[in-house]
Amino acid sequence: MQLDPANIPKHIAIIMDGNGRWAQARGHIRIMGHKAGVKAVKAIIETARELGLPVLTLYAFSTENWNRPQDEVSGLMNLLKNYLQSELDAMLKNDIRLRAIGDINGLPADVQDVLHSTIERTRHNKALTLNLALNYGGRNELLHAIREIAAQVGRGDLQSEAITEELVADHLYTSGLPDPDLLIRTGGESRLSNFLLWQASYAELYFTETAWPDFDKTCLLEAILAYQQRQRRFGRTGEQV
Numbered sequence: 287m288q289l290d291p292a293n294i295p296k297h298i299a300i301i302m303d304g305n306g307r308w309a310q311a312r313g314h315i316r317i318m319g320h321k322a323g324v325k326a327v328k329a330i331i332e333t334a335r336e337l338g339l340p341v342l343t344l345y346a347f348s349t350e351n352w353n354r355p356q357d358e359v360s361g362l363m364n365l366l367k368n369y370l371q372s373e374l375d376a377m378l379k380n381d382i383r384l385r386a387i388g389d390i391n392g393l394p395a396d397v398q399d400v401l402h403s404t405i406e407r408t409r410h411n412k413a414l415t416l417n418l419a420l421n422y423g424g425r426n427e428l429l430h431a432i433r434e435i436a437a438q439v440g441r442g443d444l445q446s447e448a449i450t451e452e453l454v455a456d457h458l459y460t461s462g463l464p465d466p467d468l469l470i471r472t473g474g475e476s477r478l479s480n481f482l483l484w485q486a487s488y489a490e491l492y493f494t495e496t497a498w499p500d501f502d503k504t505c506l507l508e509a510i511l512a513y514q515q516r517q518r519r520f521g522r523t524g525e526q527v
């Protein structure tokens with residue numbers, strides 16, 4: 287397996303799915319799968335750093351995930367908080383900048399606190415932007431952008447003709463980040479589940495049966511290799527590319 291170091295994606299986004307089924311298949315409760323999922327997150331971040339990947343977005347909690355049983359939701363929030371607290375030193379050491387996308391104000395106050403302080407303490411780091419999608423929904427994000435833009439038009443600060451694709455992108459939670467080149471979903475489902483609806487318009491999609499807790503360094507390298515074997519045409523013909 288030979289990766290082309292000149293063709294590493296600028297941004298990989300991952301729908302980390304399959305934790306619950308992974309645990310249940312082993313006779314464990316679902317939260318055990320989420321715990322195992324945190325280990326996989328650490329390994330994938332390490333690989334991302336080794337590869338020199340600039341941006342990694344991880345879908346950790348969707349706007350729809352509030353509909354899960356309450357103990358699972360609180361278990362996930364606790365894991366998130368513990369993860370952020372325990373990984374701060376590693377983020378500082380490995381030059382990782384944390385960022386979050388989603389309706390962050392809707393998260394529990396204690397999670398918001400560690401999230402804000404981790405973002406603040408890692409803000410000057412440059413090697414990898416680790417972008418966590420938390421209480422994230424693509425439709426919610428677009429709605430939020432539309433409201434902001436509409437308010438500017440309503441105040442007379444913006445002409446509707448001045449609303450461009452770039453302006454819309456600037457009002458998304460991902461403002462300033464490149465669109466994902468590669469979007470991976472683990473766990474066997476082939477759907478977006480409300481993830482990066484605007485930004486993924488030209489992402490290469492990669493679906494794998496592997497459950498997130500089993501998704502290791504080799505799996506990520508395989509996904510990038512598959513990406514490198516694709517021809518991205520952006521509407522052109524193969525001859526033009």
Ligand code: IPE
Nearest residue numbers: 302303304305306307308346
């Ligand atoms: C993904 O794993 C993690 C989150 C959604 C937080 P799931 O918990 O959805 O695992 P499955 O799909 O039930 O196996």
Ligand code: IPE
Nearest residue numbers: 301302303345346347348479
């Ligand atoms: C998507 O997984 C959300 C995250 C990975 C955080 P889900 O397991 O919630 O997706 P659906 O409900 O099966 O589409």
Ligand code: MG
Nearest residue numbers: 303304305473
């Ligand atoms: Mg799932």
